[in-house]
Amino acid sequence: MELYAEGGFEHTTVAEIAARAGLTERTFFRHFADKREVLFSGAVAFREFLVAEVDAAPPDVPPLEVVTAAFSSASDAFFEERRDLVRGRQAIIDANVELQERERIKMASVASALADALHLRGVGEPAAGLAAEAGVVVFTIAFDEWVRAAGGTTLSERIWALIEELRALTAASAPGARHRR
């Protein structure tokens, strides 16, 4: 990560990364499919944490709340105490379109895993998919605000505030729209 920040992602070779980490290139490729994967090494743990939170939620909690609470806990567990590190990683991703695509793919797999976890709780479609995708949207926007902010509000607080904002947006739009058409 330091190397990506120093020399730019494109100009950093796997040989340099491996050397900095005290690994051979061969060992590097045993752990990561390519040099992009280094930046996403926490993605599987993040996804599994979220799914475990959904699995552990009491049965009567409604789907979007389950998803939101999972993102809120994951924010505390993965990000809140490491804003500088997370910010450094984000700056690298922001500077590279390929990495942004990779990040989008990872979040799509998070949404799909969350929808599956909701199915196991007996949530049907379209509620499960919609709650999962809406949760990912809310988390992504909250994360984006948080990583760029100087301090103050926690990521978890931002997530809950955005759910409230989404509630307000849907409350303002849906019924009126149906009548006006």
Add this chain to the structure above:
Amino acid sequence: MELYAEGGFEHTTVAEIAARAGLTERTFFRHFADKREVLFSGAVAFREFLVAEVDAAPPDVPPLEVVTAAFSSASDAFFEERRDLVRGRQAIIDANVELQERERIKMASVASALADALHLRGVGEPAAGLAAEAGVVVFTIAFDEWVRAAGGTTLSERIWALIEELRALTAASAPGARHRR
């Protein structure tokens, strides 16, 4: 598109596509950056249509309703009468991970254009970004249902039904969640 369906996307060459369309390879590349772009040739028109709808909406219509109404009109203009063609295209995309990524990128650019159009209406953040992203999620799920369904409900009807579902999900989740934490 016929060629992709016949031989699979990976095995179809630009030379074959160009020949079928009565073009030289050179002319083909003047119109499309690569063979994947052929499938997304309507993406710019779709995005511009949505932005024009947002621009034309009366000033008092709330943001998520503006976005939803734009997707609803675009559904009628671009998809409703061409389900077989759209379904053929989707089958090609479903069979190829790279194309799915390209589609996700296109939809991210739609969300970003919609957020910009909402900014021009005086909608601030996070409402603009959230309304745009939520609209894209709703459209994507509605489209996915519609393209796989045998008939019946129109894409536009599915979009409005999902907005209603999203309203129900947020109404059930947000306030309870804040108290329960």
